[in-house]
Amino acid sequence: MNTEKQFEKLEPVHVETLDNILGKPFKVLDDGFIRVVDYMGSDQSIVQAARVSYGSGTKKVSQDRGLIRYLMRHHHSTPFEMCEIKLHVRVPMDAWRQWIRHRTANVNEYSTRYSIAIDQAVKTNPEKWRLQSSLNKQGSEGYLEIEEGIKLSNEEEKLHSNIWNIYNKRIEQGVAREQARKDLPLSTYTEAYWKIDLHNLLHFLRLRMDKHAQLEIRKYAEIIGNEIVKKWVPLAWEAFEDYRMNSKSFSKLELQLLSLIANNKNKEATQLATEFGWLKMKDDKLVKSLERIEFEEKLESLNIPKPW
Amino acid sequence: MNTEKQFEKLEPVHVETLDNILGKPFKVLDDGFIRVVDYMGSDQSIVQAARVSYGSGTKKVSQDRGLIRYLMRHHHSTPFEMCEIKLHVRVPMDAWRQWIRHRTANVNEYSTRYSIAIDQAVKTNPEKWRLQSSLNKQGSEGYLEIEEGIKLSNEEEKLHSNIWNIYNKRIEQGVAREQARKDLPLSTYTEAYWKIDLHNLLHFLRLRMDKHAQLEIRKYAEIIGNEIVKKWVPLAWEAFEDYRMNSKSFSKLELQLLSLIANNKNKEATQLATEFGWLKMKDDKLVKSLERIEFEEKLESLNIPKPW
Amino acid sequence: MNTEKQFEKLEPVHVETLDNILGKPFKVLDDGFIRVVDYMGSDQSIVQAARVSYGSGTKKVSQDRGLIRYLMRHHHSTPFEMCEIKLHVRVPMDAWRQWIRHRTANVNEYSTRYSIAIDQAVKTNPEKWRLQSSLNKQGSEGYLEIEEGIKLSNEEEKLHSNIWNIYNKRIEQGVAREQARKDLPLSTYTEAYWKIDLHNLLHFLRLRMDKHAQLEIRKYAEIIGNEIVKKWVPLAWEAFEDYRMNSKSFSKLELQLLSLIANNKNKEATQLATEFGWLKMKDDKLVKSLERIEFEEKLESLNIPKPW
């Protein structure tokens, strides 16, 4: 083998649309931000890695877009791992705790053992107090009345002021930073460098851009997705939106029902759903069945009337 | 191959000393605990995994203790990964944040989005306010005077009471739990199931039982090490203490110096340290050099006088 | 808190149906096997971990089966990570290479540097030579004619015999085992202890029980799934079959088409598919479009005629 001949010198990979925003902070919440610090790879790097499989003797079988869509559709994740991005983020600690549950990233965080804590916590404006969702035990829906909101926001402002006074007093008296911080609110801002590969980043975004994700972290995820990843790897992003964000999965049971319904066999579908235990009655009312409700929502999104 | 003959039926592995404390809570801090929920493997499992390498034709070369010590000494980590343990812990959130930086564990945590927050934060007693270390920017040393401590503890008690009132009022007014919690103090207790293999657990303990670890998490690490792991895998624990906790590493430079000093060549050692830049003078005083200071500490622990 | 009162002593978790096969080898291929060496957890452990989230004040909202199905359906993977299993396997090296691409497991493998290699490679019987698939570049379909197969199998037998003679001669002459092995065939058997949590095991099984997986590794995956996991965690296994193995995902584009078709708007569906570029013609024939073909297969599995 003459490797010298076979391979030419390479130039570093650049994506101009991403270079244009390198270092630029995108504002999030009242005092947070996200900036791209560095990155490696592009749509083209995904294609390049996938084509290692074909070896030197194989022709270019498909266009880049088609290949990237194929990889995404069939969960061939390793080529997406060939791209890497490093972000600098400023995030409230309660959102950050959800964030770092994603264990596949590299992290360097601001240390409040080493340094004085960032003197900012997320402030909630009077019209932004969210109500507990009645349907979703871990969600919110709608907002508190403004009069109540004003009271809560005032109270919060005083509380924050009180907490920072106490923190500062402890520091002045010589209390160790690692202990002085113990009563700071969960929504105090922290900063971090966060580095992750594209495959794991898309997994993060799928979960955190979801409507069930908490609003605060969702704001960050939306910026990362729509302002950063979309500019970085536009073909991978398009495939991600088609095959992940906007796709729906149907279980074995749901596929059986869907087949019957599409073939105008609503009676048989109802019979089958009854066998699944989805249509139990109590006191003349349908008993709540999450599986049934979720299927009904899918039918509705397809504009198909439910058969029962 | 007659596999039926070759292998006998196995019985589940048990370690009686660990079975005796299964489910039993060890108290930590004022309201925390650790309990063993389940485990898999024993010292014997480490040996068994290591011996896969030898194949069927090889005799038992060494006793179990010797083999485990050999594996530990030479950083052969995979046999230790064959043991797994699951703990139920109750920990203040600021210690928990340090805890889950160890990314190789499995975690299920109490959700304050789903449920009302645990109404306990760590209370600091008047004599327990630690002073900022002057040497170590992220450490503490000594305690605040008791009169000052009394004031800080009183103030903290009022603050906690105020915060819980505000939290409860928000909940009563219907604010979503995910948002109502935002001003809880960092030292609020959380609970989690935490599952990890022995190799990664020992790595965790090495870092968190270290004197530089923050006191709060160190308390947990000490219980896990001395009350749990020691009972579970006594041979691995002994090896861990000898080769990790109580070992010291000497750099290339330090080995050169040590050799000179042990051969009574203090002048040459001083000359060499000067070349390393460890003995710079400014205004007739030695300039601070961390590398030199750390080496001097090692010499002192060996009862060897420093040569300069 | 009175932790002593709150928690009772625990007993080790056992699943009787799995205990019954502990250590028993299941034969795979001509000389391979799989045995369960140890395990931790059960269906009940999944439920237990999920319920940590609810805290003490919450009632048991749903039955175990419903909860496990909910977790599986919504990709809440952490409770499944609370179960762990350790297998002893004997596998040909080419299948083993695919196997250990799953990076989330713990592995101790038989060492042919340390010991003489296992003197067995997979033998292919005359009727078992598979033909290259014409559709799937990395698949096989159908079998070679028996007369040809006999020749290939004879030739292989001689080759194996030749290779083992050469290997043994090298060893006798004192060549290092690490080098003597270099010409052993890829299908030589190796052995390993392999430990993995249930979430990652199910991911492994989803990929390796798939009809596109290579036959050899699929045989192992089928035993693990149907003979081991099914006995270990029957509720999780049932949910896995419904929501993973036998589910189908529809992309954004496919959902749009499905909605039109189910509402008898075949013309509009055809129009839309044309816009997607799925219905390009060349020389009066439909150009091959993988996305279209995969959608047509989904329609066929639902007994829905394609609209174009």
Add this chain to the structure above:
Amino acid sequence: MNTEKQFEKLEPVHVETLDNILGKPFKVLDDGFIRVVDYMGSDQSIVQAARVSYGSGTKKVSQDRGLIRYLMRHHHSTPFEMCEIKLHVRVPMDAWRQWIRHRTANVNEYSTRYSIAIDQAVKTNPEKWRLQSSLNKQGSEGYLEIEEGIKLSNEEEKLHSNIWNIYNKRIEQGVAREQARKDLPLSTYTEAYWKIDLHNLLHFLRLRMDKHAQLEIRKYAEIIGNEIVKKWVPLAWEAFEDYRMNSKSFSKLELQLLSLIANNKNKEATQLATEFGWLKMKDDKLVKSLERIEFEEKLESLNIPKPW
């Protein structure tokens, strides 16, 4: 906060010495190579990540070199994870199996299911047949006599030729590539893209540049270390050599002995070693004790005579 003001636009990070060799293949073994395809970060990125901890109000406390050495010395690994490199390698499969045991990298490998196998296996020259080590069960030392080597190399050449004929015949007869490959030798070359962060790469190099690593993989590791990493992050590389490659660790027992010896208490040292069980006699000869031998080697490297 005025984030716009606080942060300036960034330029992509480049290391000129590494850019100069981007894409250039380094030859390894008879037909292998390593090329750098892409990278992210530099020595400066390590420093930048470490300084996140200090926050905005802290001055630059130390020079970059000192900081990097401090991080390496104290096993602060996360800043090193901020650098990432992607290599294209051509490696014999038996070395590749050792390679991918390092689970923290991203991999895309040449597929012999999809494509015809690379028709090259490592050829061993007559003078390169290594002898089994008598001391180290998994090592080699010295070489076979040349006359024997000539015979083995001739035999190997014929074997390879035979194997490739059989492989090609199977392919011609239509046997699936995934099955036709089963008798290729373990030393057949494969290719892969391999991407890893600097922390994990250094860990890989520590193990694979070690004299106990198999010669073949060591050749690759040496190129990566000395030709690539050294050019990429020269300060981190220097620290790695001082604190990892050329350091030595002393166990608790060894430290006790070293202290006694350095203080001319050889008798007490001998007494202590006897208590450790290091000096057992059998038939008037010292019984082999690995722990004692390894300590004696350390003493020798320090030019300190053993005390017994």
